Amino acid sequence: MRVAALSDFLLQRIDRGSGMPMNRQLYQVVREAILERVMPVGLQLPSSRDLARELKISRNTVTHAYDQLMAEGYLETRKGAGTFIADTVPDQIPEADEASAQDARQASSAGLSERGAQLIRHAGAYKLQWGAFMPGVPDVSAFPNKVWSRLQNKHWRRSRPELLTYGHGGGYLPLREAIAEYLRVARSVNCTADQVIVTSGIHQSIDLASRLLADVGDRAWVEDPCYWGTRNVLTSLNLKPVPIAVDAEGICPGNADLRHPPRFIHVSPSHQYPLGQVMSLSRRRMLLEYAAKHNIWVMEDDYDSEFRYASRPLASLQGMDTHDRVIYFGSFSKTLFPGLRIGFIVVPQALADSFATGLSDLYRCGQSFTQAILAEFMTEGHFASHIRRMRVLYAERLNLLLEAIERNFGGELTISGDNAGLHLVLLLPDHCDDAALCRAAQEQGIIARPLSRYYMKPSRAKKGLLLGYACVPHAQVGPAFDRLSQLIRRHIA
Amino acid sequence: MRVAALSDFLLQRIDRGSGMPMNRQLYQVVREAILERVMPVGLQLPSSRDLARELKISRNTVTHAYDQLMAEGYLETRKGAGTFIADTVPDQIPEADEASAQDARQASSAGLSERGAQLIRHAGAYKLQWGAFMPGVPDVSAFPNKVWSRLQNKHWRRSRPELLTYGHGGGYLPLREAIAEYLRVARSVNCTADQVIVTSGIHQSIDLASRLLADVGDRAWVEDPCYWGTRNVLTSLNLKPVPIAVDAEGICPGNADLRHPPRFIHVSPSHQYPLGQVMSLSRRRMLLEYAAKHNIWVMEDDYDSEFRYASRPLASLQGMDTHDRVIYFGSFSKTLFPGLRIGFIVVPQALADSFATGLSDLYRCGQSFTQAILAEFMTEGHFASHIRRMRVLYAERLNLLLEAIERNFGGELTISGDNAGLHLVLLLPDHCDDAALCRAAQEQGIIARPLSRYYMKPSRAKKGLLLGYACVPHAQVGPAFDRLSQLIRRHIA
Numbered sequence: 001m002r003v004a005a006l007s008d009f010l011l012q013r014i015d016r017g018s019g020m021p022m023n024r025q026l027y028q029v030v031r032e033a034i035l036e037r038v039m040p041v042g043l044q045l046p047s048s049r050d051l052a053r054e055l056k057i058s059r060n061t062v063t064h065a066y067d068q069l070m071a072e073g074y075l076e077t078r079k080g081a082g083t084f085i086a087d088t089v090p091d092q093i094p095e096a097d098e099a100s101a102q103d104a105r106q107a108s109s110a111g112l113s114e115r116g117a118q119l120i121r122h123a124g125a126y127k128l129q130w131g132a133f134m135p136g137v138p139d140v141s142a143f144p145n146k147v148w149s150r151l152q153n154k155h156w157r158r159s160r161p162e163l164l165t166y167g168h169g170g171g172y173l174p175l176r177e178a179i180a181e182y183l184r185v186a187r188s189v190n191c192t193a194d195q196v197i198v199t200s201g202i203h204q205s206i207d208l209a210s211r212l213l214a215d216v217g218d219r220a221w222v223e224d225p226c227y228w229g230t231r232n233v234l235t236s237l238n239l240k241p242v243p244i245a246v247d248a249e250g251i252c253p254g255n256a257d258l259r260h261p262p263r264f265i266h267v268s269p270s271h272q273y274p275l276g277q278v279m280s281l282s283r284r285r286m287l288l289e290y291a292a293k294h295n296i297w298v299m300e301d302d303y304d305s306e307f308r309y310a311s312r313p314l315a316s317l318q319g320m321d322t323h324d325r326v327i328y329f330g331s332f333s334k335t336l337f338p339g340l341r342i343g344f345i346v347v348p349q350a351l352a353d354s355f356a357t358g359l360s361d362l363y364r365c366g367q368s369f370t371q372a373i374l375a376e377f378m379t380e381g382h383f384a385s386h387i388r389r390m391r392v393l394y395a396e397r398l399n400l401l402l403e404a405i406e407r408n409f410g411g412e413l414t415i416s417g418d419n420a421g422l423h424l425v426l427l428l429p430d431h432c433d434d435a436a437l438c439r440a441a442q443e444q445g446i447i448a449r450p451l452s453r454y455y456m457k458p459s460r461a462k463k464g465l466l467l468g469y470a471c472v473p474h475a476q477v478g479p480a481f482d483r484l485s486q487l488i489r490r491h492i493a
Numbered sequence: 494m495r496v497a498a499l500s501d502f503l504l505q506r507i508d509r510g511s512g513m514p515m516n517r518q519l520y521q522v523v524r525e526a527i528l529e530r531v532m533p534v535g536l537q538l539p540s541s542r543d544l545a546r547e548l549k550i551s552r553n554t555v556t557h558a559y560d561q562l563m564a565e566g567y568l569e570t571r572k573g574a575g576t577f578i579a580d581t582v583p584d585q586i587p588e589a590d591e592a593s594a595q596d597a598r599q600a601s602s603a604g605l606s607e608r609g610a611q612l613i614r615h616a617g618a619y620k621l622q623w624g625a626f627m628p629g630v631p632d633v634s635a636f637p638n639k640v641w642s643r644l645q646n647k648h649w650r651r652s653r654p655e656l657l658t659y660g661h662g663g664g665y666l667p668l669r670e671a672i673a674e675y676l677r678v679a680r681s682v683n684c685t686a687d688q689v690i691v692t693s694g695i696h697q698s699i700d701l702a703s704r705l706l707a708d709v710g711d712r713a714w715v716e717d718p719c720y721w722g723t724r725n726v727l728t729s730l731n732l733k734p735v736p737i738a739v740d741a742e743g744i745c746p747g748n749a750d751l752r753h754p755p756r757f758i759h760v761s762p763s764h765q766y767p768l769g770q771v772m773s774l775s776r777r778r779m780l781l782e783y784a785a786k787h788n789i790w791v792m793e794d795d796y797d798s799e800f801r802y803a804s805r806p807l808a809s810l811q812g813m814d815t816h817d818r819v820i821y822f823g824s825f826s827k828t829l830f831p832g833l834r835i836g837f838i839v840v841p842q843a844l845a846d847s848f849a850t851g852l853s854d855l856y857r858c859g860q861s862f863t864q865a866i867l868a869e870f871m872t873e874g875h876f877a878s879h880i881r882r883m884r885v886l887y888a889e890r891l892n893l894l895l896e897a898i899e900r901n902f903g904g905e906l907t908i909s910g911d912n913a914g915l916h917l918v919l920l921l922p923d924h925c926d927d928a929a930l931c932r933a934a935q936e937q938g939i940i941a942r943p944l945s946r947y948y949m950k951p952s953r954a955k956k957g958l959l960l961g962y963a964c965v966p967h968a969q970v971g972p973a974f975d976r977l978s979q980l981i982r983r984h985i986a
Contacts (some may be wrong), residue, residue, distance in 0.1 A: 145650075168622055
């Protein structure tokens with residue numbers, strides 16, 4: 001290629017005012033020309049000296065661009081002859097078998113996999129995660145920032161490399177010890193530190209336990225209604241969630257259900273999500289006996305039982321289990337703040353090593369630094385005192401919400417789950433479209449989640465609103481509900 | 494039950510020196526007695542006043558314990574008659590169908606699922622994650638702690654609740670913008686911020702992409718050898734990794750492979766893991782044309798291409814792709830520190846919304862606070878300068894290691910992948926048992942990973958050692974290798 005022709009071509013495409021270094025621009029323009037086959041294979045390029053003179057730039061700039069193109073294989077030098085466009089024409093591809101090519105095309109015409117498309121169709125996470133009446137979110141603004149910052153700075157000053165590299169096993173040992181101690185005292189969980197596996201939250205806990213304990217196609221009982229996240233994780237692992245009805249005593253499998261033991265059972269016995277009831281003692285014992293008899297795992301999701309306002313929190317199912325069938329899940333998302341992303345699993349001793357190995361191998365974990373801060377936060381007593389403080393705060397907000405409901409509706413509507421947790425459920429008449437009501441509320445800046453969306457079996461779905469009060473400042477609870485109540489009136493009319 | 498008999502029974506089981514509050518002990522002892530049926534259903538308990546007198550404790554203590562047992566359903570009061578052990582005998586369980594009961598028993602006799610057992614069998618994560626010669630770990634002790642602490646404290650003082658609650662969508666927007674900007678300049682990736690999905694690292698990136706884009710049983714090409722983590726994630730999602738040979742130009746599918754297009758292809762084109770070669774331009778173009786023709790996704794794992802010592806890092810495969818088939822993965826584990834747990838995916842525009850939704854719904858993410866700090870760390874220029882500093886440091890350590898190898902073995906052994914990344918591969922003769930050599934090294938406190946373990950096809954497996962030099966202080970590189978070389982001598986003799 002004559003140097004004048006090339007430099008004309010380059011000058012048309014180079015933008016001296018773009019701010020991008022000239023050697024980078026030169027590299028990109030030539031590279032594109034090669035990929036678009038504007039500059040054909042075998043074409044000889046002018047020497048860097050000639051091209052630099054023609055473009056009125058330094059020779060170094062051209063050399064840099066040529067070197068990079070050479071390193072990436074776009075150009076090649078032939079000894080004594082100069083610089084040429086290299087032969088990078090793709091290798092010949094043989095034809096695919098028509099059948100498998102067809103399969104591949106069909107599968108990916110939609111772009112997503114079947115399980116991917118299903119996940120997106122049933123997406124449950126909500127765009128807003130803060131404000132009246134977002135359920136499941138604690139008051140993160142009341143978190144003791146200063147204490148946490150102090151501990152964090154202390155650990156940064158010490159700066160131990162083991163805390164910054166990848167983690168291995170079930171998590172940072174002092175944190176596992178602190179969690180075990182807390183669970184023994186507060187939740188009557190029977191465990192030692194090596195049975196505690198530190199995860200990034202309940203989702204990862206369910207994911208790990210499901211992969212390690214269940215195979216594709218296995219059935220898993222879930223409460224109906226239940227948390228959308230549980231369903232998502234299970235179905236995206238190709239397990240089959242079987243929706244089991246709940247009554248006032250918790251999960252309530254019928255005889256037809258009981259005749260077909262599942263691979264595992266997922267329950268929230270301390271505070272059914274989202275309805276809020278506590279699983280009765282006879283139901284608990286039935287579940288444990290059934291699990292022991294058929295070698296079924298019971299996953300106990302204990303996501304927010306720290307906040308029980310009337311009585312002391314109930315003992316865990318795990319603490320009653322004498323056959324090592326219970327896998328216990330907990331989280332710091334509700335007690336501290338969701339963005340911390342730390343949760344935990346307590347597994348029977350026989351599974352402890354497998355879970356620790358599975359955790360490292362599946363997720364390549366390594367939040368050790370944050371885990372170390374949390375361990376100290378717990379052993380210094382800040383965790384327990386924060387929970388106590390929040391329990392008082394949330395109880396006050398709950399009362400304000402109950403007052404507002406009473407003021408607007410008297411005894412007209414039923415309330416469920418108002419003695420524990422971070423939200424309550426306001427039940428609505430069956431003819432009411434709770435999803436439409438929530439959309440209307442959203443337009444007014446009020447968050448409410450429709451109860452009916454938490455059910456898998458449409459015939460079972462009750463109508464209602466999940467109303468979270470924990471993250472709503474005292475002064476806003478009443479006014480926000482008053483505004484919401486006008487919409488409710490309109491929708492139940 | 495006569496009060497004296499009960500108090501005798503209780504006194505035997507209560508331990509006044511245990512430090513546990515008396516009301517808690519009382520609660521536990523009675524609860525156990527009920528569960529073990531030592532105290533039968535219907536038994537009347539003495540009044541709290543009588544029992545307190547007999548046990549010589551305050552009446553309040555007894556009342557507390559009774560109340561808790563009542564709340565949990567172990568005791569019940571009958572009007573005017575007193576307190577009784579409640580009927581909590583489990584509901585009758587009907588017999589399970591013999592066939593399904595059998596299935597359940599068999600499946601869980603081993604405890605783990607099939608995929609779980611397979612994962613544990615092939616576990617690849619190593620117990621030690623720091624020291625000579627741990628591959629894949631950067632020098633976290635050189636991380637600019639003070640800068641990071643300053644930014645962290647600033648954010649804690651501001652304390653915006655949105656950063657502490659759950660995240661939603663593809664991550665914290667300013668970080669996605671900073672990553673997009675960085676990738677455009679440094680890696681020639683074509684993208685805008687909304688195509689960037691922030692994850693907790695490469696494992697989560699592969700997991701999300703695999704669930705959204707592939708179904709159970711789908712085949713996925715992986716390089717042979719490849720990173721153990723990729724294989725683990727794919728097989729635990731019940732995909733079928735198909736091991737494809739690599740040559741000096743990168744992944745090298747044969748005609749038989751090409752006739753059966755997979756669902757996706759996972760490659761490490763900038764720096765093949767673990768061998769270290771760069772994928773040639775013609776191979777890149779072949780791969781992209783093949784992918785476009787058959788609607789195959791190409792997952793580009795660009796885990797450590799920032800550290801290239803001889804020339805400028807190579808442009809990404811994503812930047813060459815004109816058919817939107819490439820899903821690009823990157824991570825801050827190698828550039829900053831693994832414990833940060835932040836990585837990212839760049840997806841074609843058409844998939845951006847699905848990936849953002851999938852992320853929230855599958856993992857309930859929310860590292861926004863850390864993401865905000867990282868965004869500022871990048872925009873203030875600390876990220877770029879840290880990489881520059883580390884590139885110099887690692888190049889020096891690489892040279893020290895090459896010198897030590899030269900000193901001990903001259904040209905006797907071949908070295909692979911010594912121009913980029915955080916490790917090199919020292920190839921060994923075929924008869925050498927590299928796994929045994931690594932175990933022997935470990936006994937002397939030296940970490941080396943056996944190359945043969947990274948292959949899926951045993952017939953293909955080369956022998957060698959992965960030696961990471963990035964996290965080894967200059968002064969230790971030579972001495973540690975000298976010790977290792979004695980073991981190598983013994984094993985190749």
